[in-house]
Amino acid sequence: MSNTIIKVENLSKRYRIGLQEKKADTFAQQLWNNFKAPIENFKRIKSLGKFEDESESIHWALKDVSFEVKQGEVLGIIGKNGAGKSTLLKILSKITEPTSGRIELNGRVAALLEVGTGFHPELTGRENIYMNGTILGMTKKEIDRKLDEIIDFSGVEKYVDTPVKFYSSGMRVRLGFSVAAHLEPEILIIDEVLAVGDYEFQQKCLGKMEDVSQKDGRTVLFVSHNMSAVKKLCTNALILKNGLLNENGITNHVVKKYLNEYRKTTREIIFSDAYMNDFIQPLKLFLESEEDIITVNDPFNICFEFVNICSDSMINLSLVISTQDDIVVFNSISNSVLLSEGKAKFKCQVPSNLLNNQIYTLRLLVVKDLRTPLLDISEVMNFEIVDGQRNIDWFGEWLGIIRPNLEWKIFN
Amino acid sequence: MNKIIIEPSKGWKVVDVGELWRYKDLLYFLTVRGIKARYAQSVLGVGWAIIQPLFTTLVFTVVFGGLAKVDSDGMPYILFSYLALWPWNYFSGTLSESANSLVANAGMITKVYFPRLILPLAAIFSKLLDFIISFIVLLGLLIYFKVMPGWNLAFLPLLLVQLLMASLGIGMILSAMAVQYRDVKYALTFLVQLLLYLAPVVYSTTAVPEHWQFVYSLNPMVGVIEGIRAMFLDRPMPWEWIWPGAIVAVTVFVFGLFYFRRMEKVFADVA
Numbered sequence: 240m241s242n243t244i245i246k247v248e249n250l251s252k253r254y255r256i257g258l259q260e261k262k263a264d265t266f267a268q269q270l271w272n273n274f275k276a277p278i279e280n281f282k283r284i285k286s287l288g289k290f291e292d293e294s295e296s297i298h299w300a301l302k303d304v305s306f307e308v309k310q311g312e313v314l315g316i317i318g319k320n321g322a323g324k325s326t327l328l329k330i331l332s333k334i335t336e337p338t339s340g341r342i343e344l345n346g347r348v349a350a351l352l353e354v355g356t357g358f359h360p361e362l363t364g365r366e367n368i369y370m371n372g373t374i375l376g377m378t379k380k381e382i383d384r385k386l387d388e389i390i391d392f393s394g395v396e397k398y399v400d401t402p403v404k405f406y407s408s409g410m411r412v413r414l415g416f417s418v419a420a421h422l423e424p425e426i427l428i429i430d431e432v433l434a435v436g437d438y439e440f441q442q443k444c445l446g447k448m449e450d451v452s453q454k455d456g457r458t459v460l461f462v463s464h465n466m467s468a469v470k471k472l473c474t475n476a477l478i479l480k481n482g483l484l485n486e487n488g489i490t491n492h493v494v495k496k497y498l499n500e501y502r503k504t505t506r507e508i509i510f511s512d513a514y515m516n517d518f519i520q521p522l523k524l525f526l527e528s529e530e531d532i533i534t535v536n537d538p539f540n541i542c543f544e545f546v547n548i549c550s551d552s553m554i555n556l557s558l559v560i561s562t563q564d565d566i567v568v569f570n571s572i573s574n575s576v577l578l579s580e581g582k583a584k585f586k587c588q589v590p591s592n593l594l595n596n597q598i599y600t601l602r603l604l605v606v607k608d609l610r611t612p613l614l615d616i617s618e619v620m621n622f623e624i625v626d627g628q629r630n631i632d633w634f635g636e637w638l639g640i641i642r643p644n645l646e647w648k649i650f651n
Numbered sequence: 652m653n654k655i656i657i658e659p660s661k662g663w664k665v666v667d668v669g670e671l672w673r674y675k676d677l678l679y680f681l682t683v684r685g686i687k688a689r690y691a692q693s694v695l696g697v698g699w700a701i702i703q704p705l706f707t708t709l710v711f712t713v714v715f716g717g718l719a720k721v722d723s724d725g726m727p728y729i730l731f732s733y734l735a736l737w738p739w740n741y742f743s744g745t746l747s748e749s750a751n752s753l754v755a756n757a758g759m760i761t762k763v764y765f766p767r768l769i770l771p772l773a774a775i776f777s778k779l780l781d782f783i784i785s786f787i788v789l790l791g792l793l794i795y796f797k798v799m800p801g802w803n804l805a806f807l808p809l810l811l812v813q814l815l816m817a818s819l820g821i822g823m824i825l826s827a828m829a830v831q832y833r834d835v836k837y838a839l840t841f842l843v844q845l846l847l848y849l850a851p852v853v854y855s856t857t858a859v860p861e862h863w864q865f866v867y868s869l870n871p872m873v874g875v876i877e878g879i880r881a882m883f884l885d886r887p888m889p890w891e892w893i894w895p896g897a898i899v900a901v902t903v904f905v906f907g908l909f910y911f912r913r914m915e916k917v918f919a920d921v922a
Contacts (some may be wrong), residue, residue: 254920284831284832329761329919330657331657332763332764333655333657333764334760334761334762334763334764334919335916335919335920336657336659336660336916337657337658337659338659339659340658340659341656341657341658342656342657342658343654343655343656343657344654344655344656344657345653345654345655346653346655347653348655350763350764352762352763353758353762353763356758356759356762356763357756357759357763359684359687359688361687361688361691361692362684362687362688366680366683366684366687369680370680370681370684373674373676373677373679373680374677374759374763374765375763376674376765377676378676379676379679379680402691
């Protein structure tokens, strides 16, 4: 069981990022630019797939990545957005070619970068099972054999002969995942598709994946932001950082390193000008409390300061607090108010005895007219709540994503 | 266990026929999907495959046959133009359908690997249903005008291969180009119109000046249309119109196969 099934050697992939257009100073210049545009466009589009010179428009999505995966291993691939995870999966699944380097795969690969690829809204669920299955590399015979199982697993039996356009998005996902779960490749590649779907179905999918790797000895590559899923499923993990392989090893060790290094806890974020847009200029996000550390028993305020640039619009703030396992604890939304131009400050008061002692992640949204998000930063800050005074003599791990102080009545 | 090596590729590659064969079921379902999706939620459904060519034929008959009095080689103009429109509609239809096939399915290309050639192939096959249905209309017209096809009809498969090669060849080139240059989509609309007048659809080949005839016959559709007219009306096969176009069709087809394979590797990056 210890033979190498995937061998990646010095893998690199570069992309070309669009160069900024030349701006015109005068109307005549603009006219001339428009006139010249087809030639410029042609040069630009032609060069999308070519790289003659090392210019500034080149971006290395992956650089010199090497690793090996043994048969039966479940490898978690973690890293921030844009670290090269998806590019790696796309190369492994032959969707795109590497710029240099080499991969050796000893077995059939099925990649699941999306659920329900090729679904056509006008076709029925049953027809789409065949469509999606054959795209993923199954033959008609294989699907015939597993059809009942697939329909059963998806839980949409009643609607299987209804066009998919009448399905809810949840049903579509279930059907798509169900097809994918019945693939029988030696190597299965999965990209965060579990992020969608309801909790119950997610658990079902995770269970199915465990079956795949443990019982059938298949190799699975799994990209996820969900550290608890990675910890639960993966034997090994690797971290990608800006296209480079940063760490590779046993899951627990790698996840710990990732959490320590990438999810540093802070109490204050000063925004650079990069976050500024036509409507607002964010200045500072910070936690306000009496002490330097915030314990479970301390109330604190989440404060956001920014400069309002747009006039005549209603602005509100939305804060989403999640655990490290991406479970949302709560979403708090402020009133929508008409702000005058200039500096503004929103303060959200979090009561004591609400959050547990752990690290939480904050997502910040600034919304205009209750409709248009002006700013949406998903992991803007990680902060830690530490254990406070307990009124019992017990020091074990306190479970739960929240830790409310509830009143007890005891009868005897 | 089969070993797969992934490396950057270079230069021109030959089509991997074995791989295409492994994905034949995908080709089948994509073809069916194309047909079903085209006529989904329409009252007349495949009836449109009859109405469209018939209506064009009527318009041509009134405008070119009736008003402009275009010479139709001594046959009823309606039959003359339908015999040309039957292959022509298939050709122009597959051209636009296959040219758009990659762009329309960009979502699939960027998410799953499969031989990309399946997409233009499916586009071309899914149009075959229309082609067969309009053939039935043709039979009706032949019966109405009491026309009996001759033995030449045995050459029909040959001309159909030429037709398929020409449409697939051009389709492959255009679809590969369209991924990178969306201009193809806009250019195609008027290109198809232009090609209509470069083929003997509304007029007869006798109207072409003699010293232009060879250049004219390089258009693969000239031979296809002239050949089909000859075989259904029991006239001698006009080989002099057919062979130049046949050579062009084969050349375009082979070039298309290589060009498509060469461009294939950047599809997912630029789509």
